[in-house]
Amino acid sequence: MEALPKLRVLILKSNKFDGNMSLPSRSNLPFQKLQVLDISDNEFVGSLPQTYFKNFRAMMDVKENKTDLITSNDDYFFLRYVEMRITLKGLDQLLTRLLEAFTTIDLSSNNFCGSIPDSIGNLNSLRYLNLSHNNLMGHIPASLGNISVLESLDLSSNKLDGRIPSELTRLTFLAKLNLSMNNLVGQIPQSTQFSTFENDSYVGNLRLCGVPLTRKCNEENGQQMRPEEEEEDDEEYGFIDGFGWRSVVMGYGSGIIVGIGFGCWIIRFGRPRWFTTRNSHIHNTSYITVFFENRYV
Structure with a gap:
């Protein structure tokens, strides 16, 4: 051609x-x-x-x-x-x-x-x-x-x-x-x-x-x-859906503060009625553990 x-x-x-x-x-x-x-x-x-x-x-x-x-x-x-x-x-x-x-x-x-x-x-x-x-x-x-x-x-x-x-x-x-x-x-x-x-x-x-x-x-x-x-x-490690380490730390920190506050309130003022009726055999410290598990699972 x-x-x-x-x-x-x-x-x-x-x-x-x-x-x-x-x-x-x-x-x-x-x-x-x-x-x-x-x-x-x-x-x-x-x-x-x-x-x-x-x-x-x-x-x-x-x-x-x-x-x-x-x-x-x-x-x-x-x-x-x-x-x-x-x-x-x-x-x-x-x-x-x-x-x-x-x-x-x-x-x-x-x-x-x-x-x-x-x-x-x-x-x-x-x-x-x-x-x-x-x-x-x-x-x-x-x-x-x-x-x-x-x-x-x-x-x-x-x-x-x-x-x-x-x-x-x-x-x-x-x-x-x-x-x-x-x-x-x-x-x-x-x-x-x-x-x-x-x-x-x-x-x-x-x-x-x-x-x-x-x-x-x-x-x-x-x-x-x-x-x-x-x-x-660039130095941050990214997470799925756009969550960086700062967001995760803030979330964990807020959860810890709320959990500790809730536990102190129980120790000072006694157990709530709904906790007492359902979990009367559980120790006060266990409430904090249960709260954390339910909070993040």
Whole structure:
């Protein structure tokens, strides 16, 4: 399929396809007109297809090469009447027209591993990128900041580490960001665009700090600075249903005080009539024992 000269849309999602897409290409210019690549929810393995990222011509400089996209009446007919269902910004959508500048890559829910190559930044006209739910490792490449028209970026549920590149603040069209469930650290970059993203964009990264998270950062190096209360909570042994050791101690303490008080009252003022009639053979001290047993059993 790499050599098909007019292939613009390739959707193979939700199958059981497998194999390695990072093998050497048989074409000098693979998929040169491809605008939509969706192979999500399959079983592909290996590293991400760096060769393709370097050669997706229809995802590079679309504004400048706009006239090159439509070369015949057949191209115009396809762009006008194509119908496809894809996931954009986390929502399943049906598109009945392929705009000239519409570009998307969805490689989510596979078994890709390794790092995200810097060459992905060559796709400076890419609108939507989804690499979530794979086994990707390493840092988020700063070259993503070159994709100035990017509207949606989903890198969630991987094993990415390191800081969030400050270059991502250049993505002024970014409306959807999901970096959750990774191992990212340090301060979240601050910009007008990043201030629009909520906590769910970063959940599951325990060493991230800064707005919009409640974890504060050390002003000197931007590392996470944990409040004393949070450190104390980590040292506590939790109990089922949310009861900590403080609650248990308070409960036992209150029970002991009430029990001792009740026992002293019996010793001083005599046994209650209901105790006397039912348990006249039991010694006063046994009342305290019975009370404790009934209190906690």
